[in-house]
Amino acid sequence: xxxxxxxxxxxxxxxxxxxxxxxxxxxxxxxxxxxxxxxxxxxxxxxxxxxxxxxxxxxxxxxxxxxxxxxxxxxxxxxxxxxxxxxxxxxxxxxxxxxxxxxxxxxxxxxxxxxxxxxxxxxxxxxxxxxxxxxxxxxxxxxxxxxxxxxxxxxxxxxxxxxxxxxxxxxxxxxxxxxxxxxxxxxxxxxxxxxxxxxxxxxxxxxxxxxxxxxxxxxxxxxxxxxxxxxxxxxxxxxxxxxxxxxxxxxxxxxxxxxxxxxxxxxxxxxxxxxxxxxxxxxxxxxxxxxxxxxxxxxxxxxxxxxxxxxxxxxxxxxxxxxxxxxxxxxxxxxxxxxxxxxxxxxxxxxxxxxxxxxxxxxxxxxxxxxxxxxxxxxxxxxxxxxxxxxxxxxxxxxxxxxxxxxxxxxxxxxxxxxxxxxxxxxxxxxxxxxxxxxxxxxxxxxxxxxxxxxxxxxxxxxxxxxxxxxxxxxxxxxxxxxxxxxxxxxxxxxxxxxxxxxx
Numbered sequence: 001x002x003x004x005x006x007x008x009x010x011x012x013x014x015x016x017x018x019x020x021x022x023x024x025x026x027x028x029x030x031x032x033x034x035x036x037x038x039x040x041x042x043x044x045x046x047x048x049x050x051x052x053x054x055x056x057x058x059x060x061x062x063x064x065x066x067x068x069x070x071x072x073x074x075x076x077x078x079x080x081x082x083x084x085x086x087x088x089x090x091x092x093x094x095x096x097x098x099x100x101x102x103x104x105x106x107x108x109x110x111x112x113x114x115x116x117x118x119x120x121x122x123x124x125x126x127x128x129x130x131x132x133x134x135x136x137x138x139x140x141x142x143x144x145x146x147x148x149x150x151x152x153x154x155x156x157x158x159x160x161x162x163x164x165x166x167x168x169x170x171x172x173x174x175x176x177x178x179x180x181x182x183x184x185x186x187x188x189x190x191x192x193x194x195x196x197x198x199x200x201x202x203x204x205x206x207x208x209x210x211x212x213x214x215x216x217x218x219x220x221x222x223x224x225x226x227x228x229x230x231x232x233x234x235x236x237x238x239x240x241x242x243x244x245x246x247x248x249x250x251x252x253x254x255x256x257x258x259x260x261x262x263x264x265x266x267x268x269x270x271x272x273x274x275x276x277x278x279x280x281x282x283x284x285x286x287x288x289x290x291x292x293x294x295x296x297x298x299x300x301x302x303x304x305x306x307x308x309x310x311x312x313x314x315x316x317x318x319x320x321x322x323x324x325x326x327x328x329x330x331x332x333x334x335x336x337x338x339x340x341x342x343x344x345x346x347x348x349x350x351x352x353x354x355x356x357x358x359x360x361x362x363x364x365x366x367x368x369x370x371x372x373x374x375x376x377x378x379x380x381x382x383x384x385x386x387x388x389x390x391x392x393x394x395x396x397x398x399x400x401x402x403x404x405x406x407x408x409x410x411x412x413x414x415x416x417x418x419x420x421x422x423x424x425x426x427x428x429x430x431x432x433x434x435x436x437x438x439x440x441x442x443x444x445x446x447x448x449x450x451x452x453x454x455x456x457x458x459x460x461x462x463x464x465x466x467x468x469x470x471x472x473x474x475x476x477x478x479x480x481x482x483x484x485x486x487x488x489x490x491x492x493x494x495x496x497x498x499x500x501x502x503x504x
Contacts, residue, residue: 002415008333008360009502010499010504011172011504013495014499016361017292017296017495018296020286020289021297021366023286024090024096024247024366024410025366026091028091028368028369029369029408030102031095031302031409032302032405032407032409033220034095034099034222035405036098038226038229040230041226041230042092042093043093044093044242044244045244047268048244049243051269051272052084052260052272053085053086053241053260053272054275055071055083055085055273055274055466056248056262056264056275057086057088057274058287059096059279059283060087060088060089060093060094060242060244061094061279062098062225062451063216063281063444063445063451063458064277065225065228066266066460067444067468068087068229068240070086070459070463072236074464075467076466079125080480083118084490085236086273087240087241087243087244088243088244088266088271089244092224092244095280096223096280096410097281097300097410097412098220098221098225098451099221099222099225100300100302101221101300101354101452102237102302103156103215103218103221104160104450104452105272105453105468106216106321106341107132107136107448108127108317108448108450109128109180111212112417113125113179113183114172114175117179117183119416119492120414120478122183125183126184127477128418130474131454131457131474132453133184135457136198136462138456138457139452139456140157140217143155145306152223152344153220153223153227154346155220156218156219156228156346157217158217158316158317159213160214161207161317161320162212162213162214162321163206163211163320163386164211164212165208165209166209166323167209169325170209170210171208173323174193177191190214192214193205194211195210200388203318203320205387206387216319218319229242244258245264246268246285248265248266249267250265251264251276251431252431253431257272257433259274261274262276264276266470274440275441275442275466276440276441277442278424278441278443279444279459281445281446282296282410282412283297283366284412284445284446285297288424288443291420291428293447294414294415294420295412295420295445296364296414297364298361298363298364298412298449299356299367299411300408300410301358302353302354302408303405303407305351305352305402306350306351306401306403307350308391310390310391311390312390313346314344316346317344319342319343320386322339324336324339326338326501327419327501328360328501329497333360333361335357335359335498339358340382341355353382353398356375357374358372358374360498360502364381364498368407368408371406375406375407379406383401411448412445412447412450413448413493413494413495414489415489415492415495416493417489417492418446419444419447420443420485421444422442422465422475422480423481424442424443424481425481428483442465444458444459444461448494449494457474
C-alpha cells in the first residue's frame with residue numbers, strides 16, 4: 001500500500017466538502033431513538049400529492065417542525081389569510097439529524113464566547129448568547145405543554161460536567177466562561193470551576209486538567225417533535241400535509257407562474273409552490289449547489305450503553321462532556337475529533353455516548369448508512385476512560401461496557417460556525433425571485449452540531465420573515481444567509497480544525 005493510498009490530504013477534504021451530498025440514504029443505520037416509529041405519522045403521506053402549496057418545507061426535523069408550526073399558527077391570525085403548508089421528507093418522518101442526535105439541550109455559547117467577542121463584538125456576541133438561551137427555553141416550554149408530553153419526551157433540566165485533559169484548553173475555557181458571565185449577567189454565578197481532584201471527588205470523572213459545570217438539559221427529541229407534528233396535523237390537516245418518502249429531487253422556477261413559480265419534482269409527482277424553505281441541514285447543498293462548501297455534511301456517531309450498579313443513576317441531574325485535543329494518525333488515517341458527550345436515561349439508566357474517532361476520509365460525508373469500525377471500537381473504551389467508578393475490570397471483566405446500539409447521523413457545518421438563516425440571495429439559488437421581487441427560497445441550516453440549541457428559534461425566525469414580520473429583535477444579524485457569507489465563508493469551522501492536522 002502506498003503512502004498516498006492511506007493518507008488523507010488537505011486537497012482531498014477541500015474537494016470532498018464541495019461535492020453534492022446527495023439525498024438522504026434509503027437505508028440508514030438504525031437510530032435507537034426511532035426504534036419505535038410514530039404509529040400514525042412515521043410513514044404519513046397523502047393519497048395524492050397536492051397540486052400546489054403556499055409554502056413547501058423540505059425536511060421534517062425540529063427546524064422544519066418549527067417553521068410549520070409558526071406559519072400555521074401565525075397565518076391563522078393574518079389579514080392575508082391562512083397559508084397552506086406541505087412538508088417533504090425523503091425518508092420517514094424525523095429520520096434525519098433530529099431523530100439521530102445525542103439528545104442534549106446545551107448552549108454552545110459560553111465556551112465559544114471569547115471567540116464570538118473577538119469576531120462579532122460585544123453586542124452581537126450577547127445577542128447570540130441570548131438567542132441560544134431563548135431557543136432552549138422555548139424547547140422546554142414546548143415539552144411542558146402537557147404533563148403527558150413532558151413525561152413522554154423526558155425533557156429535563158440538568159447540569160453538564162465538562163472535563164478537560166489539556167491545561168491550556170482549560171485555561172481558555174475558564175476565560176471564556178468568565179467573560180460570558182460578565183456580558184450575560186443574568187447567568188452570573190451559574191458556572192462552577194473545579195480542579196482535577198475536585199471533579200473526581202464530586203462527579204466521578206477523570207478531568208486531568210480540570211472541569212467546568214454549567215446548566216443544560218436532555219430529552220428524547222424524536223418523541224418530542226413527532227408529538228408536535230401530530231398536534232399540528234390534528235389541528236390543521238385541512239391546509240397542511242406531510243409527505244414522507246417523498247424526496248425533492250429537483251426544483252425549477254417559472255416566472256410566468258406568478259402565484260406558484262416554483263415546482264418541486266419528486267418521484268410521486270410535481271408540486272407547485274409560492275415559497276420554499278430549505279430545512280435539510282447537511283444535505284442543503286444537494287438542491288442548492290452554490291452552497292456546497294459554505295455548508296457541508298459531517299457524520300456524527302452515537303451509542304447507547306448499559307450502565308452498572310457501581311456507576312449509579314444520575315439521569316435526573318447530570319450530563320457529561322469530554323474536551324480533548326484533536327489528533328490525527330497519518331499511518332492509519334485515523335482522526336479523533338476530541339469531543340465526547342454523554343447523558344443517562346433517568347428511567348432505564350442507559351447511557352448515551354457520542355463522538356468521533358474515524359478515518360479522516362469518512363468524516364465529511366453525508367452517508368449515515370454505516371459507521372466506521374474505528375468509531376465503533378472506540379465507543380467500547382470511552383466510559384472506563386472517563387469515569388473512575390463503574391467499569392472497573394473486576395466489575396465488567398475483559399469485555400468492557402455492554403453496547404446496546406450504535407448509529408450515525410448527518411450534521412450540517414459552516415465555515416464560521418454559525419447557522420445560515422433567512423431569504424437566500426438569487427446568487428445562491430440561480431432560480432430567480434418570487435412575485436414582487438422578494439425572496440422565494442429561504443433557509444435555516446448549518447447548526448454545527450448544536451441544533452437543539454438553535455433550530456427551534458431559527459425556524460421561528462424564518463417563518464416570521466416569510467410572513468413579513470420583523471425578527472431583528474431576537475435573530476442575530478450574524479446568522480443571516482448573506483451573499484458574503486455564502487460566497488466567502490470564514491475559516492474557523494470544523495473543516496479548518498481538521499485541515500490543520502493533515503499533511504499537505
